[in-house]
Amino acid sequence: MQKIKYKINNTYNKLNNSIIAYFIMGAVLGIIAFCGIYGVKVLNFTNVDWLMSAGDLTQHYIGWEFFRDSPWSFPIGMSNNYAYPIGVAIPYTDSIPLFALLFKLIEGILPQRFQYFGLWGIMCFALQGGIAAIIFKKYINNIMLVLVSTSFIIINPIMLRRMFNHTALASHFIILIALAIWVYKEKFTTAKSKVLVWTSVNIVAILIHPYFVPMTMTIMLGFIIDDFINFKKVKDGIMAIVTSIASIAVVFWIIGGFTGESAEAIGLGDFSMNINALFNPIGWSKFLTKDLPLAKFEQYEGFQYLGLGIIILIPICLILFIIRNRSNIKSIFTANSIKRFIEKYTPFFVVFIILFFMAVSNIITINSHVIFEYKFPKYVEIIFNIFRSTGRLFWPVTYIIIFALIIYTITRFKSKKSILAIMILLLVIQTADLSHKLIERRNYYNSDVKFDYILKSEFWDGVGENFEHIMLIPTYTNTYSHMSRLATDYNMTLNIGSFARGPDKQIGKIAAVTVGELKSGKSSDDTAYIIQSYNILEDIMRNSPKDMYTAVNIIGNVDNFFVLYSNKDFSIDKYKDDIEAYSSKDFVNINFENYIDELSELDDNIAIMISKKGGSLEAITKKELEQLKELGVKSDLSKISGKNYSSVILPRNSNNTVEKVESNNVEINMKPGKDLGGNILQRTIVLRSGEIKSEAYSNLLFNNVQYSMNREGLNIVVYDIKNDKVKNIASFKLKDNNEGNLMRCK
Structure with missing residues (x-):
């Protein structure tokens, strides 16, 4: 019995001292979490339907498909058959250039339809868990506590929100690698090792997504400042910075990063971080059901929600701090103590300040209030416009906060059993808080998602x-x-x-x-x-x-x-x-009154779709208003100047008219299977009327195909619901006269 106990203890001690063992355990934990949330269907290399039906994912997958089919050229990241005849570089389709380049090398043996995004996802989770475990091992000498702590990093909301939404930006392991290098700074003491490791990290960052570069570079700066404070080394840091910047520029050039029209993008300050970001769930909490307000809608890009389990750690840490220092609380605030504290944590303060001001950009907001707004110098604005979604740049600080809260709490408890029980309870709370989002993802990615390919004809x-x-x-x-x-x-x-x-x-x-x-x-x-x-x-x-x-x-x-x-x-x-x-x-001019007469003679299967684009409709006559009313139009269209208008009219079932008139943009969305006056809709139909950046628009979309003439005034589509056919398309300005244009469909 003693021998068995000795062997168990010996094995445990070996595992406890092995960084590789911790990495493997953390990686396995990440893989288990990935499969539990997303299942295994996404790992099928030939399963692409889930990518073709999902917004940004479609952009990423199609970018890869064109890239793999495009002949090799220089820059090596160019797809000359996409955005033809100009071509587009792989960084601008967010197709994860690192994997795109690797798999293009073996394109000849790949199946016709091939995707690597599921593989990238599970790799992100594995590396997230493995690297987090290594970081925690530096401060926590207990396998179970390290694994429980690692679980908080694996199911972090800021990564989960990005996975298979903007997959490249879910690669948070690159942030953790940079933090791990800093944590294990004693292993990188020579100039050669510093230059090599930081250059490698920054090259990988640019090959994943440019947004990671300012994050890894800022963490590197923190490492260099720390190195200077402790070892008074300046030259090593300068070499690492210069080499990294040069390498990033060269690699980005090689993959075609400088081939775009302009690196600038509008919206600086709109996609920023709100100061409430760490505590604002924006729909990600099952318990904190009321989201905090935002100053701008686009500030969802600054999503940094910690999760309820981590939030509870904040008062726990404060209580532990007070208990630990209650006998010498005054000594903490002496000049020498404050000086030592500043010297010790200066690198972290620098990282925090840089990333905080980058994340909030030129507009500092809390909830719906703008606290302070300032204008950047032109050259700074150009740089910031490259990274207009600045709210993302706070991610490294969020991770530092989570690591610090967990490590401080665990290292202040003497009883390992007690703190293990507390951390497990907090992990349960954290998981429960996010459970609705986890279940939502599990249900979707484990379902049989099919791409509805609308090009049916041979x-x-x-x-x-x-x-x-x-x-x-x-x-x-x-x-x-x-x-x-x-x-x-x-x-x-x-x-x-x-x-x-x-x-x-x-x-x-x-x-x-x-x-x-x-x-x-x-x-x-x-x-x-x-x-x-x-x-x-x-x-x-x-x-x-x-x-x-x-x-x-x-x-x-x-x-x-x-x-x-x-x-x-x-x-x-x-x-x-x-x-x-x-x-x-088939293209004719027609008077609005005559057109309404034609509509009045249509059969029971017809729906009339109307969308207004700007215009005042002053030329509508009383007779025409009466005719429209008989058809089922409820609003007086002569009185909706300055408003947006969309409607679905069923002439033989006017009680079922769907109509929206608002000063804001309006949208009517109908899915296949909807009953329209006894006929079942066979397509997705979206009607929109509104304005974007002072430009009015009218959308009449049938399965995403635009049928609106998108002209000033009323844009109309007459649709045979039963036979799934568009009968005619028309537009009438109705400002100076009643004449319009009509296309009769076959």
């Missing part, structure tokens, strides 16, 4: 086999995920995409030039043009040479996309049942 396979380029005009990105799948499946180029700071202006200018060419009858045989604006479609049809696009060229509606092409070798006979051909005769 016609699109013909496009893929006969054309080299897809060009969407104008460069709306509502449906880019569907066109991207077509393009990547057939190794075609695509002119649009979703980019962080891509060549959007250049792409827009090229599209505008192309419209002029199409109007004059010029089109490329190797390009399929997707016309996404009814204004442009009408302009081309009315102004191009007579019958140009019904004789030599083809224009038609396929799966609710208007396609124009001039490849004479592409026979459409086999697809003729899928194509609705159009000519200039």
